[in-house]
Amino acid sequence: MRWSKLLLAVLLACTWPTLFCAEGGMVMVRTLLPFPEAMLALQESIREHGYTVSRVQRVDIGLTGMGYKTDKYRVVFAGKYDEIRELADKVPELAAYLPPKIAIFAEGEQTILVTAHPSLYARIAGDRVDPVIFDRWESDLKSILHDVQAAE
Amino acid sequence: MAILMCLAGVSSAAPDGARLFSEHCAVCHGDKGNGGVGTPLALPSFLASVDDKFLRETIRHGRPGRVMPAFPKLSNAQLDALVRHIRGWSKQPPPVFSDAPVKGNVSRGKALFASYCASCHGANGEGGTGTGVTFSRQRDLPIIAPALNNPGFLAAASDELIRHTLQFGREGTPMTSMLVQGLDEKQINDLVAYVRAFENSYVTEPEPRDPIDESVIIMESPYTVEETVENLKEAIIGQNFLLIRTDYLEHGLVEEGKENKQEVILHFCNFKFLFDALTIDPRIGMFLPCRVTVLERDGKVLVMAINPLYLSRLFNNDELDNACKQMHQVYAALIEDATL
Numbered sequence: 110m111r112w113s114k115l116l117l118a119v120l121l122a123c124t125w126p127t128l129f130c131a132e133g134g135m136v137m138v139r140t141l142l143p144f145p146e147a148m149l150a151l152q153e154s155i156r157e158h159g160y161t162v163s164r165v166q167r168v169d170i171g172l173t174g175m176g177y178k179t180d181k182y183r184v185v186f187a188g189k190y191d192e193i194r195e196l197a198d199k200v201p202e203l204a205a206y207l208p209p210k211i212a213i214f215a216e217g218e219q220t221i222l223v224t225a226h227p228s229l230y231a232r233i234a235g236d237r238v239d240p241v242i243f244d245r246w247e248s249d250l251k252s253i254l255h256d257v258q259a260a261e
Numbered sequence: 262m263a264i265l266m267c268l269a270g271v272s273s274a275a276p277d278g279a280r281l282f283s284e285h286c287a288v289c290h291g292d293k294g295n296g297g298v299g300t301p302l303a304l305p306s307f308l309a310s311v312d313d314k315f316l317r318e319t320i321r322h323g324r325p326g327r328v329m330p331a332f333p334k335l336s337n338a339q340l341d342a343l344v345r346h347i348r349g350w351s352k353q354p355p356p357v358f359s360d361a362p363v364k365g366n367v368s369r370g371k372a373l374f375a376s377y378c379a380s381c382h383g384a385n386g387e388g389g390t391g392t393g394v395t396f397s398r399q400r401d402l403p404i405i406a407p408a409l410n411n412p413g414f415l416a417a418a419s420d421e422l423i424r425h426t427l428q429f430g431r432e433g434t435p436m437t438s439m440l441v442q443g444l445d446e447k448q449i450n451d452l453v454a455y456v457r458a459f460e461n462s463y464v465t466e467p468e469p470r471d472p473i474d475e476s477v478i479i480m481e482s483p484y485t486v487e488e489t490v491e492n493l494k495e496a497i498i499g500q501n502f503l504l505i506r507t508d509y510l511e512h513g514l515v516e517e518g519k520e521n522k523q524e525v526i527l528h529f530c531n532f533k534f535l536f537d538a539l540t541i542d543p544r545i546g547m548f549l550p551c552r553v554t555v556l557e558r559d560g561k562v563l564v565m566a567i568n569p570l571y572l573s574r575l576f577n578n579d580e581l582d583n584a585c586k587q588m589h590q591v592y593a594a595l596i597e598d599a600t601l
Contacts, residue, residue, distance in 0.1 A: 135575045137544065139288040139297075163513025166528075166550050168535070171505075175532040179539070184546050190514040197510060197524065201558045202477040204510055204524065205565045212546020216297045221288065223544045225572075233476045 136250065137223045139216075140258045144181040147220035148213060150260035151185060154253045160187040163208050182214040192242055200234045209246070222254060276339040278346030285332060286343070294350050298392045298543060299329065300404050303350040306432040307404070310425055311418075312358045316344045318417035326579035327408050328392055328542070358421035363453040370455025373448055378409075381435060386410035386459050390580060391540045404434045410459035424453045478592050479565040482555070482600040486523050489555050489562055492599035493527050497553075499598065500591055502529040505550065524556040534588075541580045548572055551588075553595060564600055566592040 140147050152162050166184040173179060188208030197204045211224040227246035234243070283292065290296060294303030301307070317340045323331030335343070348355055375384070382388055388408030407414060427449045430438035439449050482489040490507065497504050505528040509520035528550045538545050553566045569585035569592070 135544070135547070137288045139292065141292070161514055164508075168539075168546065168549060171530060172532055172536060172539075177532060177536045179536070182539075182543075182546065184549050186513070188514060190511070193510070193514060197556070201556060201563055202479055202565055204554050204556055205477045205479075205552075205567045207510065208514070210546075210549075212544065212549065214543060214546065219291075219297075221297070221543075223546055225547055225575075 134226045134229045135223065136226050136254070137221065138254045138258060140220050140222070140260070142220055142257070142260060143218055144213070144215035144220045146260065147222070147257055148183065148185075150257045151211065151213060151222065151253070154256035154260075155185070155187045157256075158249045158253055160189055160249070162187045166210075169214075180215045182212070184210050184212050186210045196230075196234065196238060196242070199237045203230060203233050206230060206233070222257065224250065226250075276336070276342035278342035278344075278349075281335075281339055281343050282346045285335075289328075294347065296404075302347050304404070304431070304433055305351060305353070306430075306434065308348065308351040309353055309356065310422070310429065310431055312356050312422060313344050313348070314358075314419070315417045315422055316347060317341070319413065320344075322413040322416050323577070324408065324411050324413040326577060326582075327388065327411055327413070328576070328578050329413070330577050331413070356422075356425065358419045358425065360419050361421070362457070363420035363424055363450050365447070365450035365452070365454030367451070367454045367458045369448070370451035370453070370458075373444070373452050374455050377439065377442060377444070378452070381406040382409050385462075386456065392542055392578075404431070404436075406435070409456050410462065412460075415457070415460050420453050420457060423456055424449055427452055475568050476571045477565045478568050478589065478596060479563060480596050480600045482562040482564050484562060484600070486525060486555055486557050486562055489564060489599055490525050490527065493553055493555065493564070493595065496595045496598035497527065497529045500595060502531045502551070502591075504529050510554065510556065524554070526552050526554050528552045534584075538581075538584050538588075541584055542576055542578050544576065545581070547575075548588075553592070553599075564596045566596065568592075 140150075142150060152165075155162055162185060164186045166186070168182040168184060169179045172182075186208045187210070193207050197207060206225075206229075209224070209227075209230070211222055213220060213222045215221075227243040227250065230246070231240055231243040234240075286299070286302075289299035290302050291299075295301050296304075319329070320332050320335065320340055320343060323329045325331075374382075374386075378386075383406070386409035388411070389406035391405060409415075426436065427439045427444075428446075430436045430441070439452070444452075482492075484492065494504055494507075507525060507527050509522065510524035510526060511520040512526075530551055535549075535551075538548075548567065548569060553564060555562065555564050557563070569588040570582070573582050573585035
């Protein structure tokens with residue numbers, strides 16, 4: 110049983126890099142899903158990982174409402190209450206970045222997702238909080254983005 | 262055993278170009294090289310007019326300040342694998358260009374550049390603006406005019422490659438043949454010499470982007486949270502922004518009505534500014550929406566916003582840096598107005 114778990118971990122480690130593009134603190138992935146399906150897959154996976162989608166900012170609606178041409182573009186905020194509470198209490202200035210968010214926008218028939226790598230928050234927090242929280246975010250973020258890319 | 266096979270496969274196999282492309286490039290250039298945030302690499306006229314060295318050096322050096330990042334950690338074998346993968350989109354053999362310099366008259370080239378090139382490539386070769394997604398530009402223009410003065414471009418492109426592009430243009434893009442436009446070979450050489458002379462305006466190695474230490478713009482308010490919020494509302498309107506809504510940090514995370522009322526977020530927008538920023542770089546969703554947070558800690562009322570300059574360093578986009586300087590000033594002014 111332990112071997113099978115280890116094998117699974119190794120296989121996932123072999124697979125993730127193709128799904129996870131981090132360049133200096135930015136994480137960006139492309140999914141072949143059209144925007145509505147990608148949006149649905151993203152929110153489902155966020156919830157399955159135990160996070161609450163606290164708000165969806167409809168950037169495109171505001172822009173088109175003001176007469177600007179744009180493609181579909183949303184920003185999805187999500188977090189866990191206890192984690193957001195702990196971070197905002199121990200690192201007040203981090204509140205400017207909370208809850209974490211993922212921008213999602215259409216590119217033709219495909220969809221792109223962009224977010225900050227959790228290390229960005231970790232740098233701001235320094236040693237004021239246990240870094241395990243950001244390690245967990247990184248792991249969950251990888252898994253969520255993997256889910257969106259694997260969704261059909 | 263399976264683990265060992267997996268590890269052995271990872272460590273000893275030749276680099277897989279398709280996998281490398283998927284990992285490093287596809288998110289911007291599209292999984293089939295059709296373009297997006299990045300340029301369409303699969304465009305036949307592009308692949309017919311650049312040699313392997315150009316592709317390899319472009320990946321290695323990127324385009325400083327022009328979105329395309331450098332990949333200095335990729336090995337030569339990985340670069341070769343990526344180039345082979347990109348070449349797989351064309352049935353034509355890759356062109357081969359000599360590294361020999363093209364001799365021409367820089368002064369005459371400058372005058373020709375102003376007449377024939379500057380309207381697209383900019384007066385100083387700085388290139389077109391924006392990146393490649395749908396609302397950044399018309400999709401019938403597959404390539405934004407490259408920045409010819411960019412040190413990454415100049416390191417990757419030989420004189421012969423530049424001359425070839427000038428001679429034959431790139432079908433499917435606004436770049437037309439200079440021969441068709443009436444220039445002769447000597448004039449084209451003058452243009453090549455002028456473009457090469459852009460190297461003189463740069464140091465050999467571009468300066469690294471300045472690190473920005475301050476992640477937030479933050480000030481202490483002498484007022485209560487409620488008073489500070491009201492001050493901010495006035496300041497937001499005074500700066501010609503539209504106040505979108507006011508909510509709490511805990512919004513959506515706890516039952517409505519039970520949020521901590523001493524942690525307030527004001528969301529606001531200037532749609533013209535937003536549209537322009539998205540045109541510069543569609544990935545700025547990381548910054549959105551514009552907002553200022555007010556919260557009380559240990560008897561102090563703190564007013565804060567993200568520092569756009571702190572985030573813009575992640576984008577390798579000089580245009581975005583300029584927009585972020587502007588946004589930094591706006592945030593600072595708003596917070597200052599509300600806390601005076």
